[in-house]
Amino acid sequence: xxxxxxxxxxxxxxxxxxxxxxxxxxxxxxxxxxxxxxxxxxxxxxxxxxxxxxxxxxxxxxxxxxxxxxxxxxxxxxxxxxxxxxxxxxxxxxxxxxxxxxxxxxxxxxxxxxxxxxxxxxxxxxxxxxxxxxxxxxxxxxxxxxxxxxxxxxxxxxxxxxxxxxxxxxxxxxxxxxxxxxxxxxxxxxxxxxxxxxxxxxxxxxxxxxxxxxxxxxxxxxxxxxxxxxxxxxxxxxxxxxxxxxxxxxxxxxxxxxxxxxxxxxxxxxxxxxxxxxxxxxxxxxxxxxxxxxxxxxxxxxxxxxxxxxxxxxxxxxxxxxxxxxxxxxxx
Amino acid sequence: xxxxxxxxxxxxxxxxxxxxxxxxxxxxxxxxxxxxxxxxxxxxxxxxxxxxxxxxxxxxxxxxxxxxxxxxxxxxxxxxxxxxxxxxxxxxxxxxxxxxxxxxxxxxxxxxxxxxxxxxxxxxxxxxxxxxxxxxxxxxxxxxxxxxxxxxxxxxxxxxxxxxxxxxxxxxxxxxxxxxxxxxxxxxxxxxxxxxxxxxxxxxxxxxxxxxxxxxxxxxxxxxxxxxxxxxxxxxxxxxxxxxxxxxxxxxxxxxxxxxxxxxxxxxxxxxxxxxxxxxxxxxxxxxxxxxxxxxxxxxxxxxxxxxxxxxxxxxxxxxxxxxxxxxxxxxxxxxxxxxxxxxxxxxxxxxxxxxxxxxxx
Numbered sequence: 177x178x179x180x181x182x183x184x185x186x187x188x189x190x191x192x193x194x195x196x197x198x199x200x201x202x203x204x205x206x207x208x209x210x211x212x213x214x215x216x217x218x219x220x221x222x223x224x225x226x227x228x229x230x231x232x233x234x235x236x237x238x239x240x241x242x243x244x245x246x247x248x249x250x251x252x253x254x255x256x257x258x259x260x261x262x263x264x265x266x267x268x269x270x271x272x273x274x275x276x277x278x279x280x281x282x283x284x285x286x287x288x289x290x291x292x293x294x295x296x297x298x299x300x301x302x303x304x305x306x307x308x309x310x311x312x313x314x315x316x317x318x319x320x321x322x323x324x325x326x327x328x329x330x331x332x333x334x335x336x337x338x339x340x341x342x343x344x345x346x347x348x349x350x351x352x353x354x355x356x357x358x359x360x361x362x363x364x365x366x367x368x369x370x371x372x373x374x375x376x377x378x379x380x381x382x383x384x385x386x387x388x389x390x391x392x393x394x395x396x397x398x399x400x401x402x403x404x405x406x407x408x409x410x411x412x413x414x415x416x417x418x419x420x421x422x423x424x425x426x427x428x429x430x431x432x433x434x435x436x437x438x439x440x441x442x443x444x445x446x447x448x449x450x451x452x453x454x455x456x457x458x459x460x461x462x463x464x465x466x467x468x469x470x471x472x473x474x475x476x477x478x479x480x481x482x483x484x485x486x487x488x489x490x491x492x493x494x495x496x497x498x499x500x501x502x503x504x505x506x507x508x
Numbered sequence: 509x510x511x512x513x514x515x516x517x518x519x520x521x522x523x524x525x526x527x528x529x530x531x532x533x534x535x536x537x538x539x540x541x542x543x544x545x546x547x548x549x550x551x552x553x554x555x556x557x558x559x560x561x562x563x564x565x566x567x568x569x570x571x572x573x574x575x576x577x578x579x580x581x582x583x584x585x586x587x588x589x590x591x592x593x594x595x596x597x598x599x600x601x602x603x604x605x606x607x608x609x610x611x612x613x614x615x616x617x618x619x620x621x622x623x624x625x626x627x628x629x630x631x632x633x634x635x636x637x638x639x640x641x642x643x644x645x646x647x648x649x650x651x652x653x654x655x656x657x658x659x660x661x662x663x664x665x666x667x668x669x670x671x672x673x674x675x676x677x678x679x680x681x682x683x684x685x686x687x688x689x690x691x692x693x694x695x696x697x698x699x700x701x702x703x704x705x706x707x708x709x710x711x712x713x714x715x716x717x718x719x720x721x722x723x724x725x726x727x728x729x730x731x732x733x734x735x736x737x738x739x740x741x742x743x744x745x746x747x748x749x750x751x752x753x754x755x756x757x758x759x760x761x762x763x764x765x766x767x768x769x770x771x772x773x774x775x776x777x778x779x780x781x782x783x784x785x786x787x788x789x790x791x792x793x794x795x796x797x798x799x800x801x802x803x804x805x806x807x808x809x810x811x812x813x814x815x816x817x818x819x820x821x822x823x824x825x826x827x828x829x830x831x832x833x834x835x836x837x838x839x840x841x842x843x844x845x846x847x848x849x850x851x852x853x854x855x856x857x858x859x860x861x862x863x864x865x866x867x868x869x870x
């Protein structure tokens with residue numbers, strides 16, 4: 177036994193650095209945290225679940241008090257969302273019931289005493305949404321990546337001013353400029369056109385795309401391209417073969433953010449379109465006004481509207497997770 | 509293979525010089541090391557040769573052909589970077605084949621060349637893996653293979669061993685040297701490590717403060733440094749430099765010591781210094797201990813370096829010189845010890861110009 181100085185503790189002091197081994201039992205803590213995450217997820221998902229359930233409810237089920245959790249699913253909501261119908265008189269009703277050329281949609285409508293007279297506007301609006309969001313996302317990514325590359329790699333006179341200028345377009349709430357833009361669009365003939373909304377969304381997303389992509393491209397060591405340059409490639413080839421594959425994570429993250437913005441945008445779409453270029457977000461609430469609220473139809477519309485965003489996010493989820501944590505950690 | 513010639517090449521950023529106008533000729537097949545502390549312009553010089561950095565003025569010739577404004581891809585060079593610059597989205601095989609694809613070679617030809625260079629660097633087993641998971645040494649081998657797979661006019665290497673562990677560095681140093689001897693390729697190699705420079709270079713170009721301080725063989729820069737900077741920078745420790753006042757063949761060092769200048773140096777000192785301050789320079793191994801030595805000092809510290817010991821001697825108060833001694837000699841701290849300087853290995857510098865004095869032929 178070693179000699180102790182008089183002031184030393186009487187017993188050996190054991191110092192543990194394993195923080196998880198002190199205090200609460202670790203397993204308990206871990207379970208508690210997992211439980212908390214599940215509860216949080218449930219709270220977040222509840223509206224989405226409720227909406228999905230309502231989409232498959234019949235009209236009486238959708239408005240019943242207390243709300244029904246167990247019900248017979250029906251596609252009634254989808255039929256009334258996607259079609260225009262007219263009310264049948266009693267004689268017509270009898271006549272229709274005899275017919276054998278009715279498909280399942282006609283039959284569902286007939287249950288409510290209605291006949292389908294054609295497709296509603298909603299499929300068209302959904303298509304507009306897809307065209308406008310996809311095109312504007314593509315354009316913002318395309319120009320955003322090129323601009324970000326230039327800002328990242330070349331000495332540009334007034335670079336920081338330009339970057340600030342680009343960022344400044346996001347500094348005031350977009351609604352502030354709705355009226356000037358409305359007047360401009362009317363004068364230029366861009367009102368209610370696809371190209372009008374595409375331009376607008378591209379303009380909004382571009383600043384975001386430039387800044388986000390600049391961060392990602394800054395992270396790619398410039399030696400990568402230099403290696404390609406001395407190996408006999410041109411600047412553009414080096415960009416395509418080296419920078420783009422390395423920046424794919426950033427591109428994916430920026431794509432998701434840009435797409436979701438364009439996909440969800442409501443205020444400008446409402447102001448700047450009437451029918452030809454109307455997108456799904458302003459189209460959905462407009463159904464509330466037409467005689468009695470058809471909750472099932474609105475829920476069905478919201479569900480259909482959610483699907484493309486979910487597919488895109490799901491397809492790019494790996495990159496997205498890397499994307500939002502990227503830049504926070506510098507490689508040594 | 510190429511002879512590289514720089515004529516009055518300079519790089520300015522606004523008013524500041526990154527590289528002051530310099531002339532340099534790198535002969536075909538030479539292994540030239542650009543050596544200097546960080547920020548001395550050596551990497552900028554290399555990048556100007558590669559074309560990755562534009563010159564502010566001057567001309568760069570490859571084999572008498574002006575390449576000053578040619579794109580890097582048109583210069584037929586291979587560049588090895590400090591941090592390897594391997595593409596993580598490609599396998600090692602694809603990385604090595606990348607320069608060949610630029611020149612649009614046939615698939616079979618590419619395979620043959622990749623195989624040959626992989627054999628040479630002993631990395632065949634790594635070809636299928638991605639560079640991300642490899643050790644630093646293996647990554648640098650792959651990077652070297654990418655440079656070697658083509659037969660470029662020149663290899664440019666920017667501190668290729670700087671990111672490696674000490675043990676790998678020694679192995680790779682020998683490997684690069686061996687590859688250079690086999691290929692006999694013109695190589696420009698940048699490093700801040702003077703031991704690496706001495707070990708590898710046919711010729712060393714010492715740079716500091718955006719200027720070439722001295723260009724010569726390793727032996728020249730070691731034994732005949734052109735100025736005080738090179739004398740201090742080369743060698744570990746650097747050359748011992750002691751200032752004293754010269755008059756008529758004698759240099760007074762501090763209060764107690766008088767050093768008699770060797771006869772063959774007198775003419776030079778008389779003409780350039782006359783009477784005044786001079787710096788005496790000598791390497792630690794030039795110290796010859798003897799009881800009759802003309803310089804007296806006291807032992808300040810004694811480091812054992814394995815095969816020899818390095819004595820720290822206080823020659824003048826607060827001026828320590830290093831001396832190489834037999835490891836078996838025992839010296840206590842504070843012992844006084846006398847020594848001479850090998851007359852073959854003593855050098856003199858003018859403290860005003862910092863330049864070395866040249867022996868005048870008698």
